Amino acid sequence: MAGPFHLQLDHVTYQYEQGGKTAVKDMSLAIPRGQFVALLGHNGSGKSTVAKLLNGLFTPTVGTVQVSGMDTADPKFVWEIRRRAGMVFQNPDNQIVATQVRDDVAFGLENIGVPSAEMPERIERALSDVNMLEFADRAPHLLSGGQKQRIAIAGILAMEPEALILDEATAMLDPSGRKDVLETVRRLNTEKQITVVWITHFMQEATQADRVIVMHEGSAVMDGTPREVFAQADMIRGYRLDVPPMTKLAETLRSRGIALSGDILSVDDMIGEVRRLAHRA
Amino acid sequence: MLRDITLGQYYPVDSPVHRLDPRTKILMTVGFVVAVFLVTELWGYLVVLAFLALAIYLSRLPIKMMLRSIRPLRILLIFTFVLNLFFGAGGRELLRWGFVVIRDEGLNNAVHFSLRLVFLVVGSSILTLTTAPVTLTDGIEKLASPLKRIGFPAHEMAMMMTIALRFIPTLTEEADKIMKAQTARGADFTSGNLKQRATAMIPLLVPLFVSAFRRAGDLAMAMEARCYHGGEGRTRLHVLKFGAADFSALAAVGLLIFLTVLQRRVM
Numbered sequence: 001m002a003g004p005f006h007l008q009l010d011h012v013t014y015q016y017e018q019g020g021k022t023a024v025k026d027m028s029l030a031i032p033r034g035q036f037v038a039l040l041g042h043n044g045s046g047k048s049t050v051a052k053l054l055n056g057l058f059t060p061t062v063g064t065v066q067v068s069g070m071d072t073a074d075p076k077f078v079w080e081i082r083r084r085a086g087m088v089f090q091n092p093d094n095q096i097v098a099t100q101v102r103d104d105v106a107f108g109l110e111n112i113g114v115p116s117a118e119m120p121e122r123i124e125r126a127l128s129d130v131n132m133l134e135f136a137d138r139a140p141h142l143l144s145g146g147q148k149q150r151i152a153i154a155g156i157l158a159m160e161p162e163a164l165i166l167d168e169a170t171a172m173l174d175p176s177g178r179k180d181v182l183e184t185v186r187r188l189n190t191e192k193q194i195t196v197v198w199i200t201h202f203m204q205e206a207t208q209a210d211r212v213i214v215m216h217e218g219s220a221v222m223d224g225t226p227r228e229v230f231a232q233a234d235m236i237r238g239y240r241l242d243v244p245p246m247t248k249l250a251e252t253l254r255s256r257g258i259a260l261s262g263d264i265l266s267v268d269d270m271i272g273e274v275r276r277l278a279h280r281a
Numbered sequence: 282m283l284r285d286i287t288l289g290q291y292y293p294v295d296s297p298v299h300r301l302d303p304r305t306k307i308l309m310t311v312g313f314v315v316a317v318f319l320v321t322e323l324w325g326y327l328v329v330l331a332f333l334a335l336a337i338y339l340s341r342l343p344i345k346m347m348l349r350s351i352r353p354l355r356i357l358l359i360f361t362f363v364l365n366l367f368f369g370a371g372g373r374e375l376l377r378w379g380f381v382v383i384r385d386e387g388l389n390n391a392v393h394f395s396l397r398l399v400f401l402v403v404g405s406s407i408l409t410l411t412t413a414p415v416t417l418t419d420g421i422e423k424l425a426s427p428l429k430r431i432g433f434p435a436h437e438m439a440m441m442m443t444i445a446l447r448f449i450p451t452l453t454e455e456a457d458k459i460m461k462a463q464t465a466r467g468a469d470f471t472s473g474n475l476k477q478r479a480t481a482m483i484p485l486l487v488p489l490f491v492s493a494f495r496r497a498g499d500l501a502m503a504m505e506a507r508c509y510h511g512g513e514g515r516t517r518l519h520v521l522k523f524g525a526a527d528f529s530a531l532a533a534v535g536l537l538i539f540l541t542v543l544q545r546r547v548m
Binding site for chain 1: 414415443444446447450451454495496499500502503504505506507508509510514515516517518519520
């Protein structure tokens, strides 16, 4: 049953209601298992709709979406798809259900009917995977935004998913919370081979991905490694997005006549490049 | 200023009463209320008092806390006592002082009603002081689940209560924020007469409601994404189980009701 790709969109069009706005237009996308994909796009580009299509919260108006070969439009797969492709939303306060961290992590397990005796162990494993075990008995409203998002991730991990879809999960966090969440997800991706779809408008976060997809008006317009995508700075700006800060700095320096190469994404890249130039001089 | 609202009045200590199954405690409270209403003789209250004292002792609740639970009631209590005392129509005349007449039936009613009120409030506050709100919700869900057969939404009701409890601090914080923002722009929530103050609340309530609806939409989506599909086939992390302590506690309430019934027969 499992196709060659883990998450697959095949000529998908999604319209909010009959005659309403078309959020996604004839989009095809194939994500192999274990890939860390950053999905970029300005507001209204359809990236959030893609996230909701990927775990069956929305079903396509035209075309098919498959998770591990299961069609999201088939009602008998709905709960299995949602268990396998967990989703973290933007507002940490609006996705926590229970008044205690432990109970909230249990929520998904209770829904899929895991026997009560199995729950404590799975909850503790999930909480320690996101380094939140010591907060198990706390009230979620007393935690920081980054901690709340990690609790949300733990709630999904407890269900033993194959993919994590994060819909601007860091948009409402402070810089340290953003770093925490990104590091946690990155680690889960490498350690557990969990496929990640990371939706963001922070370009710096996208540089950490294996693959960057840029969306514009409901279609994927750029697709490649972060280096390939961000090298085309003018094209990115054309889609009303920005380039990562170091790429921008390199561009400025280049315009002042310093011969830096075109694919600088991180501070380390920049240091390496400057060293290389210094050696030559 | 809104931040001081405490969630329920749960008093977290470890005691035999705290450890009881929430269903037991709910049934005990109901049984206790029945017993209080069955009492007709003043000495009957001694039995109820003994039961209550034992419950308080076993629950390790400070007496001060129990007395505090009566405090909001003091005005109602005084009214109940005074009105019954002066307006009791029947019975022997005990005292006449100008137009004030006190008859024995009035005195009897005054004492009865006041005692009942105090016992009811103290008795039911033991339930809320020794049971965490979420546990209480679990208990209500379980107790009401036989009613599902006649279409009573026991699970949905309990889920709503849990979510309400979860969102009280969030919405309180938000109300506080909106209030400060409106105050900064010159709104006045604290002065004026009742009507003016009620009007001043509108710019607070409208954004609060709008945000609550948005949160509800988000939460529903997040719950669905986490496979929530109602109470059917759902397992629970905390399984409620009746133990020996629960049976003896229920037996104690049974005895209390028996004694109060006996008291009516004897007289």
